[in-house]
Amino acid sequence: MSEMTTALEMRNITKQFPGVKALDEVTFTVKKGEIHALCGENGAGKSTLMKVLSGLYPTGTYDGEIVINGEVKRFSGIKDAEHSGIAIIYQELALAKDLSIAENLFLGKEIAQWGVINWEKVFKESEKWLTEVGLTDVSPETRTGTLGIGKQQQVEIAKALSKNANLLILDEPTAALTEQEVDILLSILREFKERGVTCIYISHKLKEVFSIADSVTVLRDGKTIGTYRVDDITEEKVISLMVGRELKQLFPRIESQPGDVVLKVQNYTVTHPDLTHRKVIDDLSFEVRQGEIFGIAGLMGAGRTELVMSLFGSYSGVASGTVEIERKSTLIKNTQQAIKYGLALVSEDRKKYGLVLGMDVKNNITLSSLKQISNSGVIDQHKEVYQGNDYMKALRIKANSVETIVGTLSGGNQQKVVLGKWLMTKPKILILDEPTRGIDVGAKFEIYTLMNELIKQGVAIIMVSSELPELLGMSHRIMVISEGRKTAEYKAEEASQEVIMTAATGGRAG
Amino acid sequence: MKEQTVIESEYEQTPLVARSWKTLFKFDARAYTMIGALLAIWVLFSLLHERFLSPTNLSNLFLQMSVTSILAIGMVLVIVAGHIDLSVGSLVGFIGGVVAMLNVWYDWPALPVIIVAIAIGALIGCIQGWIIAYKAVPAFIVTLGGMLVFRGLLFGTTGSVTVAPLSPGLKAIGQSYMSDVIGWIIGSIGLLIAAALVLRKRASRGKYGFAVEPLAISVARIIATGVLILGFVAVMNSYKGIPVPFLMVVVLALIFTFITRNTTFGRQVYAIGGNPEAAKLSGINIKRRVMLVFVLCNTLAAIAALVLTARLNAATMTAGQNYELDAIAACVIGGTSLIGGAGSIMGALIGALVMSSLDNGMSLMNMESFWQYIVKGGILVLAVYVDIHTRNRKNNAA
Helix, strand or coil: CCHHHEEEEEEEEEEEECCEEEEEEEEEEEECCCEEEEECCCCCCHHHHHHHHCCCCCCCCCEEEEEECCEEECCCCHHHHHHCCEEEECCCCCCCCCCEHHHHHCCCCCCEECCEECHHHHHHHHHHHHHHCCCCCCCCCCEHHHCCHHHHHHHHHHHHHHCCCCEEEEECCCCCCCHHHHHHHHHHHHHHHHCCCEEEEECCCHHHHHHHCCEEEEEECCEEEEEEEHHHCCHHHHHHHHHCCCCCCCCCCCCCCCCCEEEEEEEEEEECCCCCCCEEEEEEEEEEECCCEEEEECCCCCCHHHHHHHHCCCCCCCEEEEEEECCEEECCCCHHHHHHCCEEEECCCHHHHHCCCCCEHHHHHCCCCHHHHEECCEECHHHHHHHHHHHHHHCCCCCCCCCCEHHHCCHHHHHHHHHHHHHHCCCCEEEEECCCCCCCHHHHHHHHHHHHHHHHCCCEEEEECCCHHHHHHHCCEEEEEECCEEEEEEEHHHCCHHHHHHHHCCCCCC | CHHHHHHHHHHCCCCCHHHHHHHHHHHCHHHHHHHHHHHHHHHHHHHHCCCCCCHHHHHHHHHHHHHHHHHHHHHHHHHHCCCCCCCHHHHHHHHHHHHHHHHHHCCCCHHHHHHHHHHHHHHHHHHHHHHHHHCCCCHHHHHHHHHHHHHHHHHHHHCCCCECCCCHHHHHHHHCECCHHHHHHHHHHHHHHHHHHHHHHHHHHHHHCCCCCCHHHHHHHHHHHHHHHHHHHHHHHCCCCCEHHHHHHHHHHHHHHHHHHHEHHHHHHHHHHHCHHHHHHCCCCHHHHHHHHHHHHHHHHHHHHHHHHHHHCCECCCCCCCHHHHHHHHHHHCCCCCCCCCCCHHHHHHHHHHHHHHHHHHHHCCCCHHHHHHHHHHHHHHHHHHHHHHHHHHHHHC
């Protein structure tokens, strides 16, 4: 391999944290103009490696060397890496939502003379970059916050390009995108490839990896397992390399054990919190039985999250219709009541809604069940440690002890802490909103297994998910909603990705 | 099967003695910095003025820090919950005015006056807390308004005159001292309780397989606490004895430390400050908890008002001015995060002692009062700078 065709070479990178070797002699080579996927479970070292590359961990804090276009580089900060043409687009977008697209694009490098911004030039330049990323239908003056996530991401990419980036790193770019938006993103990336932009693509979604990447490098436990051309390897093989064992099946579904109807929702309508004439949920009816997994499918913005939040008493829009829990008509006004009726909600955003990141594992697990571990308002610390330990072991949460601060855990382990918190409330109906978003294959499997355990014990599970294979693989019945209305309900064996997508787009296929 | 063992081994504690030595020093780095800063201030003042460390002055110092400390205890809860209370200074002035009027003008005896003062504090806490929690008006605005309203109420009800002197019974709250014998008894009981707590913690940590600190350290801790407590009693007794207001601070600090550490209410307040959205979805009644936090804070302000008025033996128009800032500064110097979710009563007390030491030392040296403002302001900013700096370093290392 000649030097000229190699865009990036990271040689023997070792990064040590107190007590952990996050990267152990990692070698990573990317050829010019290719799309190179980086795969690995959470905690495998992908993010650490990219932080080394982007200068977030400066030279001296790690061993090994970075070679770009044949030149050894020593970055002492993010700016240095940017000068070498490296740009990272993180999973959590870093745009100022109240500023216009143009302002965001030129943030920190405004076109100005004597501190006065030349708006005409800024807008002209912005339009040029927006065209590059295929965003031609929005004006550069648009407030960024009004755009959908997909378009915001395009703005981020435009911003990276405007900094003359020729090595683009995308960290889980499609985690929050709809299928349509994913397609747009992938086609933009293909176009870039034509123009010779090199791209590192980090994703858990192997389908995307295989549809777009040229090569894939697998990391496991801080070590390079290998680099392969995608034509020479299969999805199953990559998964087994990632987890270090053969996964027999991705979705360990078991037969449902349907018992009584525990939740019956009829003519449920929820208004928008601000625009009271708009309905986010419109005349919806369904029922859920004990011992089954009830899946809810729909596109982003279809009202899935609003529905479950409202049922849980934590949505500010006004709800009408009837809700029966165990044949008793109830109207849940707040989360305290919801918990009392045996509901539990694992929300889609664990950092925002699920965890107190500064608290330790046991404090988070017991947060909704403080009554169980206290006597007239005084916490029994012994009980708390014992209970925390029990859940930590049962859920196989990887942490040093129950006193580990939750913010330091990986995504999958954080999600398990949230699950632990809700399992401790002994729920009858467990609502899971995107339960496996952003967590690795191994942890996903553990969560599926846990769901099976729960339905065996007679818990009813409602699962909202954007990942159709997961919904099809785990649910016993699937309800599809579109624009707040129920458009279809299928038994697991009747459903397929095609019929669900048709129903999710309002029945108007294509 | 192999996978299983890997994960199991990650659960294993590392109950190494070496590790617990290390964590001990790492964990308490912040506390040591604060205590170190306090000692540095003391050494400096004792070099600049020979009477700074005299029993008389130390007794005065602990008397002076009492009001700030009582306010800071309540303020910790408010700030931990993610709010702020700017009204406590004016509230101290207003309730002090009511106390003096009832006692001086209407000849009410001490007990009913105390009850009324505390009731007013609780009621005002209810009102402010209700507007903040249930009507969603930011605490900054509500208590800024309160700051003006209560100062105005003080002027209006007293007719802007100083109300003095108080009856001896009421004066005792702020001006009396424990007799030597009682001082020693209290000190000894304190020491026994401290020793029992250290040993109990050791025992329970051992039971769960957590890292237990070496016995030598536990013993050293007990001895250090003993020297501190008994030394304090000896110094105080060589003047007039332990000041009653300071004893009140100790009792309140113990009660509120228990509340923050061992009650569901305390835990929920920290969760609310740490992540209000998650706390709400976890089924915590945020509104009720926040309101209660303000009730407690303003009730403590009423107690502070009683102490201050009794000590000054008068209600004046400027009583309590800027005290809210001293209390907030004490909390922040003591490591309470203004974002919410973190902070301790003990830290706030050390912060209050730092602020009071600066006041006391500079007055003792007859420095003009403008210097006191400048130095205190500078120290506040410096303390937070050091705190953020050390925190960042810790984060980068992790």
